[in-house]
Amino acid sequence: MNAQTSSVGHPTSGHEPVFVGDRRNELDDILTRYPTKMAALLPALWIVQDSRGWVSEAGMAEVAEALELTPAYVKGVVTFYTMYHQHPVGRHFIQVCTTSPCQICGAEEVRDAFLRHTSCEELGVTSEDGKFTVIEVECLGACGFATPVMINEQFIESVTPAKVPEILRGLK
Amino acid sequence: MGYPHKPHGRETTVLSKHFGNRDAITLDGWKKFGGYKALGAALEMSPGDIVTLIKDSGLRGRGGAGFPTGMKWSFMKPGDGKPHYLICNADESEPGTFKDREIMRWTPHALIEGCAIGSYAIGAETCYIYIRGEFTEPLERVEAALREARQAGIIGKNAMGSGKAINIWVHKGAGAYICGEETAMMNSLEGRRGNPRIKPPFPAVSGVFGQPTTINNVETLAAVPPIINQGANWYKKFSRSDNPKSTGTKLYSVCGNIQRPGNYEVPMGFPFKDFLYELCGGPPPGRKLKAIIPGGISVPIQTLAEAEASLMDYEGFVAQGSMLGSGGVIVVDDAQNLVRFIARAARFFAHESCAQCTQCREGTAWTTKIVERIAAGDGSIEDLDTLLSIADNMTGKTICVLSDSCATPVVSGINKFRADFEASIKKRTMHPVPAVA
Numbered sequence: 001m002n003a004q005t006s007s008v009g010h011p012t013s014g015h016e017p018v019f020v021g022d023r024r025n026e027l028d029d030i031l032t033r034y035p036t037k038m039a040a041l042l043p044a045l046w047i048v049q050d051s052r053g054w055v056s057e058a059g060m061a062e063v064a065e066a067l068e069l070t071p072a073y074v075k076g077v078v079t080f081y082t083m084y085h086q087h088p089v090g091r092h093f094i095q096v097c098t099t100s101p102c103q104i105c106g107a108e109e110v111r112d113a114f115l116r117h118t119s120c121e122e123l124g125v126t127s128e129d130g131k132f133t134v135i136e137v138e139c140l141g142a143c144g145f146a147t148p149v150m151i152n153e154q155f156i157e158s159v160t161p162a163k164v165p166e167i168l169r170g171l172k
Numbered sequence: 173m174g175y176p177h178k179p180h181g182r183e184t185t186v187l188s189k190h191f192g193n194r195d196a197i198t199l200d201g202w203k204k205f206g207g208y209k210a211l212g213a214a215l216e217m218s219p220g221d222i223v224t225l226i227k228d229s230g231l232r233g234r235g236g237a238g239f240p241t242g243m244k245w246s247f248m249k250p251g252d253g254k255p256h257y258l259i260c261n262a263d264e265s266e267p268g269t270f271k272d273r274e275i276m277r278w279t280p281h282a283l284i285e286g287c288a289i290g291s292y293a294i295g296a297e298t299c300y301i302y303i304r305g306e307f308t309e310p311l312e313r314v315e316a317a318l319r320e321a322r323q324a325g326i327i328g329k330n331a332m333g334s335g336k337a338i339n340i341w342v343h344k345g346a347g348a349y350i351c352g353e354e355t356a357m358m359n360s361l362e363g364r365r366g367n368p369r370i371k372p373p374f375p376a377v378s379g380v381f382g383q384p385t386t387i388n389n390v391e392t393l394a395a396v397p398p399i400i401n402q403g404a405n406w407y408k409k410f411s412r413s414d415n416p417k418s419t420g421t422k423l424y425s426v427c428g429n430i431q432r433p434g435n436y437e438v439p440m441g442f443p444f445k446d447f448l449y450e451l452c453g454g455p456p457p458g459r460k461l462k463a464i465i466p467g468g469i470s471v472p473i474q475t476l477a478e479a480e481a482s483l484m485d486y487e488g489f490v491a492q493g494s495m496l497g498s499g500g501v502i503v504v505d506d507a508q509n510l511v512r513f514i515a516r517a518a519r520f521f522a523h524e525s526c527a528q529c530t531q532c533r534e535g536t537a538w539t540t541k542i543v544e545r546i547a548a549g550d551g552s553i554e555d556l557d558t559l560l561s562i563a564d565n566m567t568g569k570t571i572c573v574l575s576d577s578c579a580t581p582v583v584s585g586i587n588k589f590r591a592d593f594e595a596s597i598k599k600r601t602m603h604p605v606p607a608v609a
Contacts (some may be wrong), residue, residue, distance in 0.1 A: 146427065
């Protein structure tokens with residue numbers, strides 16, 4: 001490996017820092033709530049994801065530096081939790097609950113309808129235009145409103161296959 | 173009330189009185205309904221007196237385990253010179269359960285008031301409300317309510333002018349069912365992977381950040397202000413005359429194949445049969461109820477006969493082969509294949525296993541493979557014995573009970589609904605054996 005490739009391969013090269021200005025203040029404020037810096041790890045990762053759409057290796061390295069942790073430790077935590085995206089996802093990230101209570105109310109048909117109408121070829125694979133990613137999610141905690149679907153931060157209750165085209169039309 | 177439906181005449185609405193009422197969301201609105209009166213009264217009491225009152229009320233944990241709340245609080249020793257912590261478990265992710273979500277959406281101040289009283293009673297200056305990351309609306313509403321309460325001086329460095337510091341913060345989860353387990357939640361709060369810890373030490377001795385900690389469910393804490401306001405005797409009245417061990421009202425989230433899914437609040441000891449048919453409207457037209465899970469997917473499946481004979485309290489469900497659990501009622505009708513349902517439940521647990529313990533990591537994965545194979549029509553009758561043997565190895569042998577929870581629907585399903593499994597197995601394609609010449 002020559003010097004040039006190692007520099008290109010460094011996780012923070014070309015990374016625009018997340019924790020500057022308001023976001024740095026937000027993190028500083030969060031740090032006052034806990035007796036350890038490490039406790040701010042989940043909130044810090046949320047700040048990264050909210051500002052960048054996903055948590056890159058460079059983002060993890062920046063969090064690690066801010067909280068005096070190692071990048072490997074941060075990655076270990078990131079990989080434990082399903083909501084942190086470790087790679088970019090579609091502009092509309094669609095999560096369909098298909099756990100047992102929703103399954104018996106037809107959630108699998110809702111999932112299939114989203115796949116069909118977004119032209120996503122399979123679960124977890126972003127559509128070619130980069131607009132959609134559809135995944136199955138485990139229990140969203142709204143079982144009486146089957147089928148609940150989350151599209152980014154938006155929580156939609158009582159989705160049926162028939163409602164899917166209209167929901168998708170409403171997305172920017 | 174039967175939110176999103178109109179309240180049923182036989183409900184007793186204490187916690188759910190204001191579900192669906194936008195006026196109850198804000199501080200001004202909440203005060204009109206008598207909000208923060210209980211906190212004011214509690215701050216005039218000694219922490220010990222509050223603990224005694226909650227003990228006397230008979231309130232038990234609403235998250236699933238049913239541990240007496242007052243006794244849990246009494247394990248904390250205010251004034252021992254250590255920082256104490258209260259954690260409110262708002263990670264509600266037990267399939268079938270969506271009651272805490274409605275408490276946080278409609279009455280966030282009720283929860284904050286309960287958290288503040290609980291913090292004071294156990295000598296905690298800091299309380300974290302751990303809310304699952306997917307609950308975007310409850311997160312917003314609780315955050316907004318906390319801002320209002322801080323601004324009004326209800327919580328903060330000098331809560332309601334009492335000279336006591338009660339700081340309450342929201343900690344947002346990031347997608348992990350296991351973080352609803354109290355020791356996993358503490359690890360998650362500390363910025364670690366959400367692996368459960370071995371107990372002992374118990375949280376009251378060494379909890380979050382190594383300090384004495386109490387963890388209570390949302391519904392448990394929301395029940396505290398009404399008890400302070402109306403007394404232990406009032407709360408104890410909500411029980412059946414022959415069972416003083418379960419008191420108060422309980423929220424049930426009802427889902428699955430039922431006419432009116434939603435949240436219902438009834439006193440302890442309410443007849444489950446009336447609940448299912450009268451309050452919730454029974455099965456969809458033309459169908460019959462087949463199997464009921466009364467307390468979230470981790471509790472044993474009931475046959476219809478067991479469900480119809482159940483009285484809705486901690487002891488009543490145990491007497492009929494199940495548990496009250498979280499109060500997440502999942503109703504399955506006769507049009508459903510129970511094997512598919514159980515296969516999906518097993519997949520849930522396999523996905524959510526933290527993989528620390530071998531029995532759980534391997535057991536949840538193999539259980540899923542085998543039940544899915546049966547559901548697909550490729551199972552054999554021997555698979556049922558294999559499943560029961562795996563389940564035996566998954567029960568009571570791990571750090572937390574996720575492993576047991578995966579075994580539960582499988583074991584109760586095979587024992588109580590064996591015909592469903594056998595029907596799936598008989599569908600298996602038989603390869604004809606050529607006749608011997």
